[in-house]
Each structure stands twice: as structure tokens, then as C-alpha cells.
Amino acid sequence: xxxxxxxxxxxxxxxxAAERLASREQQLAHSEKKAKxxxxxxxxxLADAQDERIQEAARALQQRTPxxxxxxxLITGAPLADTTxxxxxxxxxxxxxxxxxxxxxxxxxxxxxxxQG
Numbered sequence: 001x002x003x004x005x006x007x008x009x010x011x012x013x014x015x016x017a018a019e020r021l022a023s024r025e026q027q028l029a030h031s032e033k034k035a036k037x038x039x040x041x042x043x044x045x046l047a048d049a050q051d052e053r054i055q056e057a058a059r060a061l062q063q064r065t066p067x068x069x070x071x072x073x074l075i076t077g078a079p080l081a082d083t084t085x086x087x088x089x090x091x092x093x094x095x096x097x098x099x100x101x102x103x104x105x106x107x108x109x110x111x112x113x114x115x116q117g
Contacts, residue, residue, distance in 0.1 A: 046058040057074045
């Protein structure tokens with residue numbers, strides 16, 4: 001009876017979506033299980049490393065919620081993108097050879113601008 005009523009009520013699309021979600025959930029659970037199984041041997045292999053980046057990555061992996069961005073930056077050697085206000089101020093504060101602040105579009109004299117105006 002459900003099979004006859006489902007198309008009339010538009011439940012077919014919902015059933016298909018539920019099946020896709022259940023399948024994806026199984027895939028993610030399997031991936032998570034593989035990652036948890038692989039972690040202890042990885043940490044053992046990293047334990048004797050002398051490189052500070054490797055030690056830091058191992059510490060990051062041991063966190064309850066590993067900082068994936070931090071680990072990725074350690075692996076690739078790329079710095080983390082810091083979008084905090086303090087980081088923006090640091091970037092603005094880096095002066096070029098003429099003493100002007102790079103990246104500053106304000107008109108203040110300290111930034112190489114023309115003062116008020």
C-alpha cells in the first residue's frame with residue numbers, strides 16, 4: 001500500500017534522499033574508522049622525529065578535535081591564513097625601504113599618504 005501511495009504523496013524523492021544520506025553516512029563512518037585505526041601507528045612513527053614541525057603535527061593529531069588547517073600547513077609548509085585584526089595590523093605595519101606602510105590606502109603621512117584631504 002505504501003508503494004502505491006508514496007508516488008501520489010510525493011514521498012519518492014524524500015525516500016531517495018534518505019537513502020542517499022544513509023549511504024553517505026556509512027561512507028563517512030567507514031572513513032572515520034579507517035582514520036582512527038591508522039592514527040596510533042602514525043603517532044608511533046612520528047614519535048622519534050627531530051623536526052619540530054613533525055612534533056607539532058603529532059601534537060595537533062592528538063587533540064580531541066585535530067586542527068586540520070594547522071596540520072595541513074605543517075605538511076605543505078604554507079603559513080596559516082590569519083584573518084584576525086591583529087594579523088591585519090601586522091601586515092599593515094611591515095614597512096618597505098622608504099618607510100611607507102605597504103598595503104595601506106589611508107591618507108595619513110605615516111603611511112605615505114598626503115595627510116588630510
